[in-house]
Amino acid sequence: MRNKLVRNAFVALGLLFSINAFAATPQEILKQYEVKAKQEIAAVTGFSAQRGANFFKAEHMHSDGKKVSCSTCHTLDPRNQGKTRANKVIEPMATIANPQRFTDSAKVEKWFGRNCKDVLERVCTAQEKGDYIEYLISVK
Amino acid sequence: MKKWMQLLVLITSITSAGTLLASGGLGEGGEGREGGEGRASAMPVVTNAKWKTECGSCHMVYHPGLLPERSWNKVMAGLDKHFGENASLDTATHDEIAKFLAANSADKQANRRSSRINQSIPANATPIRISETRYFTSKHDEVSANTFKRKSVGSASNCIACHKGAEKGDFSESQVKIPR
Numbered sequence: 001m002r003n004k005l006v007r008n009a010f011v012a013l014g015l016l017f018s019i020n021a022f023a024a025t026p027q028e029i030l031k032q033y034e035v036k037a038k039q040e041i042a043a044v045t046g047f048s049a050q051r052g053a054n055f056f057k058a059e060h061m062h063s064d065g066k067k068v069s070c071s072t073c074h075t076l077d078p079r080n081q082g083k084t085r086a087n088k089v090i091e092p093m094a095t096i097a098n099p100q101r102f103t104d105s106a107k108v109e110k111w112f113g114r115n116c117k118d119v120l121e122r123v124c125t126a127q128e129k130g131d132y133i134e135y136l137i138s139v140k
Numbered sequence: 141m142k143k144w145m146q147l148l149v150l151i152t153s154i155t156s157a158g159t160l161l162a163s164g165g166l167g168e169g170g171e172g173r174e175g176g177e178g179r180a181s182a183m184p185v186v187t188n189a190k191w192k193t194e195c196g197s198c199h200m201v202y203h204p205g206l207l208p209e210r211s212w213n214k215v216m217a218g219l220d221k222h223f224g225e226n227a228s229l230d231t232a233t234h235d236e237i238a239k240f241l242a243a244n245s246a247d248k249q250a251n252r253r254s255s256r257i258n259q260s261i262p263a264n265a266t267p268i269r270i271s272e273t274r275y276f277t278s279k280h281d282e283v284s285a286n287t288f289k290r291k292s293v294g295s296a297s298n299c300i301a302c303h304k305g306a307e308k309g310d311f312s313e314s315q316v317k318i319p320r
Contacts (some may be wrong), residue, residue, distance in 0.1 A: 031165060064224070072274040083225070084197075084199065085198075085225065086198050086199035086200075086294075086295075086298065087199075087294040087295070087298050088196075088197075088198055088199050088200065089299075110230075113226075113228065114225070114226040114227065114228060115226070117220070117226040118225050118226050
């Protein structure tokens with residue numbers, strides 16, 4: 001690089017590209033759900049990995065007559081790859097196996113939106129979402 | 141005929157038969173071969189980032205040239221009950237994907253495969269399962285139901301199990317490999 005202006009321009013560009021406005025950490029996303037949960041029910045006292053684990057594995061009787069659970073597609077061990085009903089691989093949900101999980105809040109909300117309607121046939125509460133994430137970031 | 145001529149004729153016929161077989165035969169052989177009407181037989185590769193991300197999250201992406209526009213519109217209008225699952229999208233993403241599918245649908249394509257698919261669907265029908273179109277069933281009439289049920293395949297909707305280039309619209313018979 002021939003002069004300071006060019007060097008500075010490259011530095012500025014580099015900084016610009018390294019900022020991703022939508023990236024977050026699981027902890028930041030959890031904080032958002034904690035706020036929402038408290039709005040829904042004032043008595044909420046934080047999230048529990050155990051509740052999240054139970055939620056993950058719980059089986060529900062769907063109105064189509066079939067039993068369904070989060071684990072139906074994600075398997076009982078969230079450190080494993082799962083499989084969609086169309087045979088496509090799903091990367092692990094547990095952050096210890098897949099550090100990309102819970103770093104994009106829009107993506108998290110999108111999938112809660114779809115999958116809660118599929119499994120529970122209703123919207124998940126912020127409490128349920130928080131417990132679920134707490135479980136998946138604490139699985140060793 | 142003299143003995144050496146007989147040998148020459150034999151070797152020539154074996155070599156040319158072998159070459160013909162290796163090139164995939166006279167009918168479906170190769171990519172982009174000109175059909176009798178002067179049209180390319182293969183579907184063009186098309187792509188859209190949102191289509192790949194959203195539609196490809198649960199299954200292989202199905203090339204838009206596999207169904208007519210009215211079928212894609214029907215699929216996109218019922219995403220909350222998409223073959224038994226909720227696949228709903230935000231409005232902007234939905235509209236972009238719908239536009240992409242319509243622009244590249246079977247009834248908009250000049251290639252021979254898409255035209256055949258389109259022609260095999262009656263004008264008053266709007267199928268949303270590619271595997272239920274007459275084109276599909278006749279093309280797969282030699283594949284047993286048990287083959288589709290193999291663990292390595294799963295179902296007739298898992299094109300990519302046997303057609304590795306399915307997402308690019310490559311369904312040429314010479315490239316088919318049915319897994320055990």
